[in-house]
Structure formats: C-alpha cells, structure tokens
Amino acid sequence: MTIAVPMDQVCARLLAADDLHLITHVRGDADSATVYALALALRSLGKRVTVAHDLPASLQWLIPAAPFAEEAAASALVVALDTGNFARLALSRQERAKVADRIARYGREDAVPADAWRDVRSIDVVVDHHASNPGYGDINWVDPESSSTAEMLVTLLQEVELRVGLTLFTDDVVHTLFTGIVSDTQWFRRDTRAATYHAAAYLESRARLDKVALSEQLETRSVASFVLGTALRRNLKNEDDVVSSVIWQVEVRAAGASNDDAAQLTEELERLPGRVYLLFLELSEREIRVRLRGRGVVILPLAQKFGGGGHDYRAGVTLTDRSQIHTLRTAAAQLLASSRGPAESDPGRGV
Numbered sequence: 001m002t003i004a005v006p007m008d009q010v011c012a013r014l015l016a017a018d019d020l021h022l023i024t025h026v027r028g029d030a031d032s033a034t035v036y037a038l039a040l041a042l043r044s045l046g047k048r049v050t051v052a053h054d055l056p057a058s059l060q061w062l063i064p065a066a067p068f069a070e071e072a073a074a075s076a077l078v079v080a081l082d083t084g085n086f087a088r089l090a091l092s093r094q095e096r097a098k099v100a101d102r103i104a105r106y107g108r109e110d111a112v113p114a115d116a117w118r119d120v121r122s123i124d125v126v127v128d129h130h131a132s133n134p135g136y137g138d139i140n141w142v143d144p145e146s147s148s149t150a151e152m153l154v155t156l157l158q159e160v161e162l163r164v165g166l167t168l169f170t171d172d173v174v175h176t177l178f179t180g181i182v183s184d185t186q187w188f189r190r191d192t193r194a195a196t197y198h199a200a201a202y203l204e205s206r207a208r209l210d211k212v213a214l215s216e217q218l219e220t221r222s223v224a225s226f227v228l229g230t231a232l233r234r235n236l237k238n239e240d241d242v243v244s245s246v247i248w249q250v251e252v253r254a255a256g257a258s259n260d261d262a263a264q265l266t267e268e269l270e271r272l273p274g275r276v277y278l279l280f281l282e283l284s285e286r287e288i289r290v291r292l293r294g295r296g297v298v299i300l301p302l303a304q305k306f307g308g309g310g311h312d313y314r315a316g317v318t319l320t321d322r323s324q325i326h327t328l329r330t331a332a333a334q335l336l337a338s339s340r341g342p343a344e345s346d347p348g349r350g351v
C-alpha cells in the first residue's frame with residue numbers, strides 16, 4: 001500500500017485499463033458526483049466504465065443522460081473517489097452487510113484491519129482529498145490540500161488529455177467538475193487555495209458556465225426540508241458555543257422529508273453564533289449520522305475519537321445508540337474548554 005503517490009501513477013493505471021469500475025461514497029454530494037466527469041472522460045477514450053454511487057434525489061440532475069451500468073466487470077480496475085474511509089464506499093448491499101459485520105466484530109470502524117476490508121472488496125486506486133483517508137487502496141493519491149476531488153480531477157484530466165491528444169473537457173465534464181468545486185468550497189468560501197481558482201478558471205476557459213442557474217440548482221430546497229426546519233429549531237441545544245440539534249426519523253417522516261433534506265439543515269445551524277456545530281440525524285434505531293462543523297476549531301480529532309472522519313473543519317460520525325449523542329456533545333464542550341485554556345474556561349473564580 002502506498003500513500004500519496006504522484007498523480008502520474010494514477011494516470012498510468014487508468015490509461016492501462018480497458019475496464020474500470022468507479023465508486024464513490026454513500027449519501028453522495030455534488031463533489032462525489034464528479035465521479036461522472038471521470039467516467040465520461042474514460043468512456044470517450046473507448047474504455048468500458050461502470051459507476052457505483054449513492055446520489056440523493058436532489059442531486060440526480062448530475063447523472064449523465066447516457067447512463068453507466070453499476071455492475072463491475074470481474075477484471076475491472078477499481079477506483080474509489082472522494083471517499084475518506086472504506087466503510088463509506090457505495091458498495092453493493094451484500095458488501096455493505098459485510099462492512100457492518102466487520103465493524104460489529106472489531107467494535108468500531110477504525111479498529112478494522114486493512115486486510116479485513118480487502119476481503120470485502122479490493123480497491124486498486126484511491127483519489128481523494130479527505131485528511132483522514134488512511135489509504136485503503138493499492139495506490140492512493142490523497143491530497144488534503146485540495147479543495148475537492150473535482151479540483152484533483154481537473155489536473156488529472158489535463159494530464160490525460162496531454163498524453164492521449166484527445167479532447168476530454170466536454171461541456172458535461174466541465175459542468176460536472178465546476179459543480180464539484182463550488183459545492184465543496186461553498187462558492188469559494190472555504191478550503192480554497194490558488195490552485196482552486198486556477199482549476200475553476202481553466203474550466204471556465206473550456207466551456208460556458210451558467211453560474212446563476214447552477215447556484216439556483218444547488219441551493220433550492222424542498223418544501224418538506226423547510227417544514228423539517230421546525231424540528232431542527234425545536235430540538236436545538238445551544239450551550240457554551242456548542243450548537244446542536246437532533247432530527248428523529250419520526251420527524252423526517254412527519255414532514256414528508258428525506259434524510260438528505262434533513263442532512264442539509266446543517267447549513268441552517270451554522271448560521272447561528274457558535275464554534276462547534278453538531279447535527280444528529282437518526283437514520284434508524286441503531287444508526288445516528290452526525291455532521292460536525294468547526295468554526296475556527298479543528299473538529300476532525302473529535303470525529304475520529306468516535307470512529308468518524310472527514311476534513312479538519314467538516315467531518316462526520318456514525319453513532320450506534322442514542323446515549324452517544326450526549327457523550328459527543330459533552331466531548332465537544334470539553335474540546336472547546338481545553339482550547340480556551342483553564343483561565344478563560346473558569347472566569348472570575350480567581351484561579
């Protein structure tokens with residue numbers, strides 16, 4: 001296993017394969033949908049490509065008109081994109097059952113040894129920008145400095161285009177990649193660097209982009225999601241700069257909303273003053289998905305303490321029982337208290 005291989009090794013592996021299976025993460029977002037930019041580019045090179053994804057209904061418009069089959073060819077090169085840890089891969093139902101079984105056997109996700117994951121499915125190439133990615137592929141191109149997987153794919157496809165001398169940045173590819181960048185950076189508000197703007201400028205130079213239409217498409221929320229905001233407000237807890245709320249499955253159903261609608265409410269929490277934001281979403285009785293956000297506070301170690309992962313300021317955790325909600329809230333408060341130092345966390349007591 002090699003972590004942080006240079007991009008040209010990935011390029012060589014992709015070009016050498018005739019069959020490729022591209023796989024991204026469950027509960028997909030617009031950056032994970034850039035799997036389709038790579039899929040379209042590889043298809044235009046005459047390769048057979050299959051794609052496994054899990055895009056919510058609100059993002060189905062990012063799926064290309066000419067569909068990709070999901071079932072991988074036996075000899076396919078398997079490429080995982082935008083997925084920080086093996087357990088989040090959008091695997092088949094059978095494989096996901098095995099993932100759940102491994103986690104149960106080893107107690108928690110990050111305790112599962114790499115070989116046990118390989119038994120579920122072996123991954124040849126990883127392309128990702130999550131800081132917590134352990135490198136679960138045969139070769140791993142992981143760049144936490146990159147704003148998005150989309151930004152990485154811009155440089156990758158530039159290199160491929162150079163090598164093969166064919167046009168890969170078609171309108172669809174450009175549109176998909178640009179959407180990934182603006183989605184992960186929230187329109188260049190976070191995680192950007194000069195290379196992010198270079199990548200975006202390059203895309204703009206290759207096709208016409210309607211940013212107004214795109215932002216409307218990305219920002220429109222369903223009426224059900226708006227209604228579910230009532231539950232978000234009702235269950236709000238706001239203590240010591242830890243802003244959190246819980247959305248129960250019964251509330252999701254009552255609003256006629258989807259889990260995707262519920263997860264998007266994190267943005268609303270983040271509008272409140274605070275430093276750590278936690279949105280708990282009950283998916284099932286033994287599965288509570290948590291979105292963690294930090295404002296000037298690195299929350300990745302907190303997520304990892306609970307077996308989760310992600311980026312420094314944006315991370316996710318899956319809890320297996322309700323009592324952990326309180327534990328995680330308390331741990332977040334402790335993290336803030338320790339970051340403030342003893343004098344400030346205990347004001348006016350003459351310590």
Ligand SMILES: [Mn+2]
Nearest residue numbers: 031082148149
């Ligand atoms: Mn991403």
